[in-house]
Amino acid sequence: MSPPRKVDVDPDEQIVLREWRELIVENYEKDIARLEGMEDSVHGFHVEHALMDEKDTLRRFFHENPTRALELGSRIMREQFDQHNIPTRPVLRVVGLSKNYLNRVDELRMRDRNDLVCLDVKINEVSHPYGWLKLAIYECMDCESRVEVPQRRARERESPSLCRTCLHELMENYQKTDIPKRFIRPDSEFSMIVEECKYEDVQDISMSQITYNNEHHLINCSTRNQIVGTLTDDLVDQLEPSTYVRINGIVRVQPVPDRTFSKDTRRLLSIDILSVEELHIED
Numbered sequence: 706m707s708p709p710r711k712v713d714v715d716p717d718e719q720i721v722l723r724e725w726r727e728l729i730v731e732n733y734e735k736d737i738a739r740l741e742g743m744e745d746s747v748h749g750f751h752v753e754h755a756l757m758d759e760k761d762t763l764r765r766f767f768h769e770n771p772t773r774a775l776e777l778g779s780r781i782m783r784e785q786f787d788q789h790n791i792p793t794r795p796v797l798r799v800v801g802l803s804k805n806y807l808n809r810v811d812e813l814r815m816r817d818r819n820d821l822v823c824l825d826v827k828i829n830e831v832s833h834p835y836g837w838l839k840l841a842i843y844e845c846m847d848c849e850s851r852v853e854v855p856q857r858r859a860r861e862r863e864s865p866s867l868c869r870t871c872l873h874e875l876m877e878n879y880q881k882t883d884i885p886k887r888f889i890r891p892d893s894e895f896s897m898i899v900e901e902c903k904y905e906d907v908q909d910i911s912m913s914q915i916t917y918n919n920e921h922h923l924i925n926c927s928t929r930n931q932i933v934g935t936l937t938d939d940l941v942d943q944l945e946p947s948t949y950v951r952i953n954g955i956v957r958v959q960p961v962p963d964r965t966f967s968k969d970t971r972r973l974l975s976i977d978i979l980s981v982e983e984l985h986i987e988d
């Protein structure tokens with residue numbers, strides 16, 4: 706197996722990692738210690754957004770690139786779980802986002818893609834849980850180097866096009882000849898190592914925008930302003946239809962589900978749900 710690829714963390718991200726570590730150790734060390742002995746395979750760990758707001762770089766970074774900020778935070782949480790010998794995989798569930806993230810379904814547009822939003826909604830439908838291939842592991846049939854290829858949900862599975870190890874070897878051998886480099890290309894063939902691939906549990910939901918007054922009495926539940934969302938890991942099976950919740954998530958763009966050809970360019974907005982907070986609303 707080839708050595709793991711070097712993970713690039715730029716100087717800004719170094720600060721983010723440091724601030725995540727401070728935040729988690731200062732505020733959540735006791736909560737983590739209490740999880741020792743837990744046997745679940747995955748655990749959603751609540752992190753208060755207000756604490757992230759106190760860290761200058763993390764606050765900005767989470768706002769600009771929430772997906773990456775959470776990846777870096779998960780790395781620190783993983784490290785803290787390891788220190789307490791907890792084999793469970795932690796998932797960061799940021800809760801209590803500032804009011805300025807509160808949006809309405811009808812306000813969301815394509816330009817909001819990858820942005821952080823909170824929506825107050827009524828849950829309509831919740832699908833059966835299913836899994837998808839999140840990370841495919843391939844092996845070069847020539848040199849046996851392994852390659853990881855992250856996949857996208859509801860898209861065609863992607864496989865590596867050429868083997869870097871084989872390419873490198875070819876380059877070295879050709880160095881003393883005058884064959885132009887652009888003609889050097891290994892005849893790579895890969896096989897997928899099914900057992901090593903990583904899968905994720907998910908559930909699709911549909912939800913409707915709600916409005917309510919200061920006394921938390923429902924004013925309206927919109928039949929027009931609906932959006933779909935995806936729950937993952939520990940959130941699967943946690944939501945019931947007809948309940949009122951605030952969902953915190955990241956806006957994504959998805960192909961339409963019933964497309965009849967793979968290059969269909971039509972897209973829908975959806976929400977990758979980061980956390981769910983109960984709303985006490987009276988009908």
Ligand SMILES: [Zn+2]
Pocket residue numbers: 845846847848849850868869870871
């Ligand atoms: Zn190879």
